[in-house]
Amino acid sequence: MVSVSVSVSKPILQPTKLQDHKFTSFSLPRNVSFQGRLGIRFLRHGSLREVRITRSSFQPDVLVVADSPDEASQVPVFSCSEAIERLKTFRENQKGKQKFLAMYSSVLGGITTDPAAMVIPMDDHMVHRGHGVFDTAAIMDGHLYELDQHLDRILRSASMVRVDLPFDRESIKRILIQTVSVAKCQKGSLRYWLSVGPGDFQLSPSDCHDPALYAIVIQDQSPFVSKGIKVITSSIPIKPPLFATVKSVNYLPNVLSKMEAEDSGAFAAIWLDNYGFVAEGPNMNVAFVTKEKYLLMPQFDKILSGCTAKRVLTLAEGMVRGGNLQGIRIRNVTVEEGKQAEEMMLIGSGILVRPVVQWDDQVIGDGKEGPVAKHLLDLLLEDMKSGTPTVRMPVP
Numbered sequence: 001m002v003s004v005s006v007s008v009s010k011p012i013l014q015p016t017k018l019q020d021h022k023f024t025s026f027s028l029p030r031n032v033s034f035q036g037r038l039g040i041r042f043l044r045h046g047s048l049r050e051v052r053i054t055r056s057s058f059q060p061d062v063l064v065v066a067d068s069p070d071e072a073s074q075v076p077v078f079s080c081s082e083a084i085e086r087l088k089t090f091r092e093n094q095k096g097k098q099k100f101l102a103m104y105s106s107v108l109g110g111i112t113t114d115p116a117a118m119v120i121p122m123d124d125h126m127v128h129r130g131h132g133v134f135d136t137a138a139i140m141d142g143h144l145y146e147l148d149q150h151l152d153r154i155l156r157s158a159s160m161v162r163v164d165l166p167f168d169r170e171s172i173k174r175i176l177i178q179t180v181s182v183a184k185c186q187k188g189s190l191r192y193w194l195s196v197g198p199g200d201f202q203l204s205p206s207d208c209h210d211p212a213l214y215a216i217v218i219q220d221q222s223p224f225v226s227k228g229i230k231v232i233t234s235s236i237p238i239k240p241p242l243f244a245t246v247k248s249v250n251y252l253p254n255v256l257s258k259m260e261a262e263d264s265g266a267f268a269a270i271w272l273d274n275y276g277f278v279a280e281g282p283n284m285n286v287a288f289v290t291k292e293k294y295l296l297m298p299q300f301d302k303i304l305s306g307c308t309a310k311r312v313l314t315l316a317e318g319m320v321r322g323g324n325l326q327g328i329r330i331r332n333v334t335v336e337e338g339k340q341a342e343e344m345m346l347i348g349s350g351i352l353v354r355p356v357v358q359w360d361d362q363v364i365g366d367g368k369e370g371p372v373a374k375h376l377l378d379l380l381l382e383d384m385k386s387g388t389p390t391v392r393m394p395v396p
């Protein structure tokens with residue numbers, strides 16, 4: 001319950017500290033309105049000198065005192081230490097499922113475990129021009145899964161978009177492992193970015209002289225889900241191959257495609273390529289099982305080469321040997337073929353293997369989670385928990 005009292009008293013031109021409160025917007029009497037969150041406060045149309053706000057049993061805070069609307073609408077100016085305090089409060093008040101355990105920044109030249117300090121410079125070319133690449137690696141039982149494979153991909157992406165490396169491959173790998181080690185993370189993910197770095201706000205990166213590496217360790221205890229999901233065909237245009245095959249930070253089409261799916265109650269929207277063949281999802285690859293029991297996957301020439309999908313292809317060879325699959329085919333897949341498949345699944349490091357039970361209005365197979373998707377998920381989980389050192393790296 002928020003109550004507002006208005007009084008006229010000694011003018012204080014400096015807005016005072018705002019702690020413990022998060023505000024939405026509400027109206028004040030006499031056409032004065034207030035909206036505040038983390039120190040951004042506005043007072044309009046009024047000659048009031050002081051506004052107090054009280055929230056349930058907290059002590060009132062003096063929020064805005066001013067003689068004129070101009071003074072009152074001033075945005076607070078913080079010193080470095082005050083700004084850091086604000087960032088700390090922001091992080092403390094943030095309620096999310098994920099915890100950010102550690103961040104490495106080449107700008108800092110080290111690792112921090114304080115989420116308030118997990119920031120990157122505004123003038124980094126990656127921030128204001130999207131000139132950067134990123135990748136991930138899952139953390140399972142304190143081991144990094146497929147780090148080398150993801151590292152190879154980020155280095156390939158960096159070279160495709162002309163981002164120089166701040167360090168050589170081995171140093172990057174050592175930094176990433178050390179960041180996870182400091183985080184003491186057992187389950188979650190490591191995400192990392194390579195960028196041309198800070199410099200200025202020009203389009204050209206010619207004045208960005210120090211390429212940057214950033215990495216963050218995110219704890220995520222939620223289990224991998226195997227329940228079947230619905231997908232739709234994306235109406236958001238697919239990225240052209242040059243941009244779809246690089247894992248850059250330009251994920252606007254991917255975000256819009258995901259939002260489009262959520263709007264219609266689906267989990268993801270599937271892209272078709274410019275020839276109408278099945279391409280990929282916004283952050284996952286797609287695979288099918290044909291009625292003849294072939295595992296079918298679109299080729300990777302116009303989409304991101306998924307590390308998980310490639311691992312699944314390797315693990316599926318065991319299913320072929322065991323007679324659970326007839327074979328594996330990587331080729332163009334038509335929508336018709338996909339929709340008539342016995343099984344459909346999404347594959348990616350965030351979801352592992354997720355069965356699809358409906359695509360647009362078409363029920364896939366018998367509308368239930370299929371045995372091949374289930375088998376592949378089990379194989380992948382087993383691989384993450386006890387795979388060979390080529391895919392599973394212990395974090396000291």
Ligand SMILES: Cc1ncc(COP(=O)(O)O)c(C=O)c1O
Nearest residue numbers: 283284285304306307308348349
């Ligand atoms: C567009 C896109 N396709 C596919 C994938 C799956 O790749 P991976 O299995 O390496 O996570 C991703 C992963 O982020 C992606 O962004």
